Amino acid sequence: MSIFEYNGSAVVAMVGKNCFAIASDRRLGVQLQTIATDFQRISKIHDRVFIALSGLATDVQTLYQRLVFRHKLYQLREERDMKPETFASLVSAILYEKRFGPYLCQPVIAGLGEDEKPFICTMDSIGAKELAKDFVVSGTASESLYGACEAMYKPDMEAEELFETISQALLSSVDRDCLSGWGGHVYVVTPTEIKERILKGRMD
Amino acid sequence: MDLLKVNWGRRKHSLFYYLFLASKQLFPLDLYLFSPNPFRFDQPSSSSRLFDFGRMSQAGVDVPAKGGFSFDLCKRNDMLIQKGLKAPSFLKTGTTIVGLIFKDGVILGADTRATEGPIVADKNCEKIHYMAPNIYCCGAGTAADTEAVTDMVSSQLRLHRYQTGRDSRVITALTLLKKHLFSYQGHVSAALVLGGVDITGPHLHTIYPHGSTDTLPFATMGSGSLAAMSVFEAKYKEGLTRDEGIKLVAEAICSGIFNDLGSGSNVDICVITKGHKEYLRNYMEPNPRTYVSSKGYSFTKKTEVLRTKITPLMERVEITEVGEAMEE
Numbered sequence: 237m238s239i240f241e242y243n244g245s246a247v248v249a250m251v252g253k254n255c256f257a258i259a260s261d262r263r264l265g266v267q268l269q270t271i272a273t274d275f276q277r278i279s280k281i282h283d284r285v286f287i288a289l290s291g292l293a294t295d296v297q298t299l300y301q302r303l304v305f306r307h308k309l310y311q312l313r314e315e316r317d318m319k320p321e322t323f324a325s326l327v328s329a330i331l332y333e334k335r336f337g338p339y340l341c342q343p344v345i346a347g348l349g350e351d352e353k354p355f356i357c358t359m360d361s362i363g364a365k366e367l368a369k370d371f372v373v374s375g376t377a378s379e380s381l382y383g384a385c386e387a388m389y390k391p392d393m394e395a396e397e398l399f400e401t402i403s404q405a406l407l408s409s410v411d412r413d414c415l416s417g418w419g420g421h422v423y424v425v426t427p428t429e430i431k432e433r434i435l436k437g438r439m440d
Numbered sequence: 441m442d443l444l445k446v447n448w449g450r451r452k453h454s455l456f457y458y459l460f461l462a463s464k465q466l467f468p469l470d471l472y473l474f475s476p477n478p479f480r481f482d483q484p485s486s487s488s489r490l491f492d493f494g495r496m497s498q499a500g501v502d503v504p505a506k507g508g509f510s511f512d513l514c515k516r517n518d519m520l521i522q523k524g525l526k527a528p529s530f531l532k533t534g535t536t537i538v539g540l541i542f543k544d545g546v547i548l549g550a551d552t553r554a555t556e557g558p559i560v561a562d563k564n565c566e567k568i569h570y571m572a573p574n575i576y577c578c579g580a581g582t583a584a585d586t587e588a589v590t591d592m593v594s595s596q597l598r599l600h601r602y603q604t605g606r607d608s609r610v611i612t613a614l615t616l617l618k619k620h621l622f623s624y625q626g627h628v629s630a631a632l633v634l635g636g637v638d639i640t641g642p643h644l645h646t647i648y649p650h651g652s653t654d655t656l657p658f659a660t661m662g663s664g665s666l667a668a669m670s671v672f673e674a675k676y677k678e679g680l681t682r683d684e685g686i687k688l689v690a691e692a693i694c695s696g697i698f699n700d701l702g703s704g705s706n707v708d709i710c711v712i713t714k715g716h717k718e719y720l721r722n723y724m725e726p727n728p729r730t731y732v733s734s735k736g737y738s739f740t741k742k743t744e745v746l747r748t749k750i751t752p753l754m755e756r757v758e759i760t761e762v763g764e765a766m767e768e
Contacts, residue, residue: 239525283753291528332588336627337514340528360531364583366554366562379559388737403743419746430751436744 239340242267244415245290246377247277248385248406249346249356251370252398255426256354258346259406260288261377262434263418273418273439281307282317283430284348286423287327290375291341291361299339303327320347320355324365331363338362342374352427377416380409399424399433407437529557530582534702536664537567537578538692539635539644540676541657542685545713546635546642549689550578551664551697552722553704560704564722568710572597572608574717575636576710577617580662581649585630593617610636610643614653622651631661637712664696664703671695682711690724697726 244265249258264275278288279300287303289296306326310318318326324345331339338361346356358372359365366372370389373381384405393401403422410417420435521527537550554562569577569590575597579586593616597608614634621628632647646659658676660668671692680688689709696703707724710717 237525239520239528242525328584328587332584333508333510334513335509335584335588337511337517338528339513340517340520360556360561360584361528362530362582362584364531364554364587366531366565366583368562382559390736400739400743401737404737404739407743420743427753429753432749432751433745434747436746 237267240291240342241376241415243291243293244413245277245375246381246406246410246413246416247288247290247344247374248381248402248409249288249344249358249372250385250389250393250398250402250405251354251356251368251391252393252395254348254352254354255395255398255424256346256348256356257395257398257402257422257424258286258288258344258356259402259420259422260290261375261406261410261416261418261437262421263416264293265415268414270418276421278421278423279304280430281323281347282311284425285318285320285323286346286425287323288344288346288374289341290344291339295339295341299330299341299343302330306330320345320349320357323347324355324357324359324367328359328363328365331359331361335362344372344374346425348425348427375416377409377413380412381405384409395424395426395431399431403433403435407435411438530584531556531561532582532702534664534700535567535580535662536660536668536693536696536700536703537580537633537662538660538665538668538672538689538696539578539633539646539658540672540680540685540689541635541642541644542680542682544642544682545637545711546644547682547685547689548576548578548633548635548710548712549693550708551693551703552706552708553697553702554583555702563705566708566721568708568719570594571613571634572601572636574607574638574712574715575610575613575634576712576717576719577613577635578633578661580631580633581629585628586632589617589620589628589630590632593620607638608636609638609640610634610645611640614645614647617647618651618653621647621649626650633659633661635712637714642712660692660696662696662703664693664700667695667699668692682713686711686720686723694724694726 244263246261258278260277262274263270264272278286280286289299307318327343340361342361344358349355356372357365357367358374371385388401388405403420406420417437418439419437422433424431532555534555539548548568550567552564553560554565567578569579571577571594577590579590593613596616597613601608626649629649631649635644644656644659646654646661658672675688686709690707693707705727706722709720709723
């Protein structure tokens, strides 16, 4: 069994028109046993940048704490928030530092950059950035997510339509993966508000 | 041991700060036992702790280390692998990368597919990396390694240019890359095609993950290298014009795209001549998505939402200075 299949996860982020959506499942398991159905995978770095980490849950939490620490240091020094592109480079550097003994998680970063232009990116566990203009996926359900997103994604969707698309893609993909699911957690971020929604999904 | 002290209080400019960090020499694998601790605010930097793994693994102050790799998670990862969990697979660029020297300079070409095992992770990634205004480098192998190694050498070249006041030479980039790759004995899995035009003329080199290099008039690397090399061997001649060169490179990459499963999507080309470079991103797109339905997807059943929380974002306030500046 792969190390990423120890806890199970599904994460997806999509770009819309001046907004982005980032979604994850909510299951935390130890191989085939579910131990929590409200695990927080998506974390806010600041109002305009979110990071979702899939993979080994302990590394998800440790890496999140390290990244929040580095961002707070940055805020103290620069007196402003980090741009999402800069944050992605920071995560990539932190992951590559551990090239020969990596953190066993794959981040998905989403944010609103200059001029409210949405930015998404994902990385493998050693920090190889993959910038995409449409959607990025990560986790044990990633293969189904690739397929669902390819079919359902349209460019320039508004916030409500984007929410519907990303939720449908997430729920249909986790239904085909034993290790992820048990609901969904979706954040849709526009320049004026952050909408966080908990989805009802199959609890099996 | 190269102890580069950084005084955090006197950081002058964020650009130099990051360039400086990125350009530090990375420690060779066999010296990892002696690598210094991450810098701590509360201790003088001169104290050296050789076997202090206990301290290193504490949460403590995780300020950026003095460059180089850190090995503190290796023990835990080995333990997990022994318990039967498979190690993760990294993003590879299966790839076809090529370079050729033509009459006035160098042309580099690459495909744009990034794979994670058998799955295509990125359909349009960039494999031609910037090293200097007159030098570009294509990378095959583990994506994180090619990106990190080319970024690091690019920063080192920039600092070197500031120091010498001259344009970078291709041979400088070559030596920096091969020294780094050799010291990691092939574990940094980056196979590169480096090309550029400097004061001494056009140059094209290939660099293998173990650190060996070749200087060639035309070169191919990656899983699609045999497909591309067959095109080059049949059609290459010296003194090609720019258009002939671009056509030949595009043909070689296409042969890799269509015949090799690890390469695909589009063709990127970079033409470097004396004093001028042209990066033709997605020069050819032989694999467009033609099957997309214009209607799009419509969902009849809406998703059920259990809870919604709306956080309004504060408007970004622009502070403009009005009035006179404060007197000193």
